[in-house]
Amino acid sequence: MSAWVLVAIVPEAAGGLGDGLALERVKTRGLVGLVKRASSTPRPTLAALRRHEKLVRRLWEQTDALLPARFGEVFETAAALRRRLSDERPKLLRALEAVKGRAQLTLRLGRDGEPTPSPPAATGKAYLLARAERQKLVELSPIEARVLRFVRASRRRRLDHGPVAAALHHLVDRPDVEAYRAAALAAIAETGVPAWLSGPGPAWAFGPEEPL
Amino acid sequence: MKPKSPFGVTPRAKAAIVQEDDAALIDVVDSLLNQGVVLNGELILGVAGVDLVYLRLSALLCAADRVLPNAKKRP
Numbered sequence: 007m008s009a010w011v012l013v014a015i016v017p018e019a020a021g022g023l024g025d026g027l028a029l030e031r032v033k034t035r036g037l038v039g040l041v042k043r044a045s046s047t048p049r050p051t052l053a054a055l056r057r058h059e060k061l062v063r064r065l066w067e068q069t070d071a072l073l074p075a076r077f078g079e080v081f082e083t084a085a086a087l088r089r090r091l092s093d094e095r096p097k098l099l100r101a102l103e104a105v106k107g108r109a110q111l112t113l114r115l116g117r118d119g120e121p122t123p124s125p126p127a128a129t130g131k132a133y134l135l136a137r138a139e140r141q142k143l144v145e146l147s148p149i150e151a152r153v154l155r156f157v158r159a160s161r162r163r164r165l166d167h168g169p170v171a172a173a174l175h176h177l178v179d180r181p182d183v184e185a186y187r188a189a190a191l192a193a194i195a196e197t198g199v200p201a202w203l204s205g206p207g208p209a210w211a212f213g214p215e216e217p218l
Numbered sequence: 219m220k221p222k223s224p225f226g227v228t229p230r231a232k233a234a235i236v237q238e239d240d241a242a243l244i245d246v247v248d249s250l251l252n253q254g255v256v257l258n259g260e261l262i263l264g265v266a267g268v269d270l271v272y273l274r275l276s277a278l279l280c281a282a283d284r285v286l287p288n289a290k291k292r293p
């Protein structure tokens with residue numbers, strides 16, 4: 007079996023991006039899927055995850071608009087990938103425009119106290135709806151308030167388990183990245199709120215499968 | 219008596235879970251398995267929205283393994 011492993015999606019205008027990285031291009035109108043050929047679906051080992059991340063980051067550093075592909079996006083043929091790119095074309099083009107010239111930074115906020123247990127759901131649909139509702143309830147933290155002036159778009163996830171209560175993904179203009187980081191780190195130090203900052207990096211959280 | 223966090227570990231130990239090298243690891247795992255462009259609906263159902271990051275890494279990789287196409291062939 008031959009696997010077409012999607013690495014990233016870029017605008018066709020990105021030209022020779024990825025040259026020398028053993029990538030192939032699958033083109034459709036205005037879009038290019040950068041793929042790595044493999045003999046089979048890649049196994050999800052930590053080493054494979056790190057390789058994928060490193061490759062996406064390297065590409066992102068060479069261009070101003072790139073949508074990273076989640077690990078394990080595999081197609082059996084180039085035609086199948088081309089069809090999917092074509093089907094999703096309007097959403098992908100909008101997402102590429104949204105991330106152009108920008109970087110993602112993530113603030114993870116520590117949990118204060120016990121997580122609130124979720125009531126049992128009677129059906130799978132009820133569970134998913136309740137979960138979607140909870141995701142909307144992440145409130146603005148004092149740290150986020152301090153960086154908001156740099157944020158062009160944001161996505162947030164509330165986490166029900168573990169020491170991190172919420173992940174706030176921010177899309178920031180690349181020239182503002184250092185100012186954002188300085189403001190975030192100062193806010194973390196001053197407020198004493200447990201939080202962790204990561205980035206800048208590719209816009210992992212700003213793919214088209216979620217509303218922009 | 220040492221203060222205990224809601225998770226049964228000291229605050230210092232709790233902080234260590236998501237600092238230094240582990241923070242980078244969390245970022246890699248969270249980004250690659252829980253985010254990024256998805257063109258195959260199967261992956262969206264299998265992974266998105268599941269709080270994978272704070273499971274033990276081995277369990278996490280097993281969970282990811284189960285949604286990949288090869289896993290469907292297993293009994």
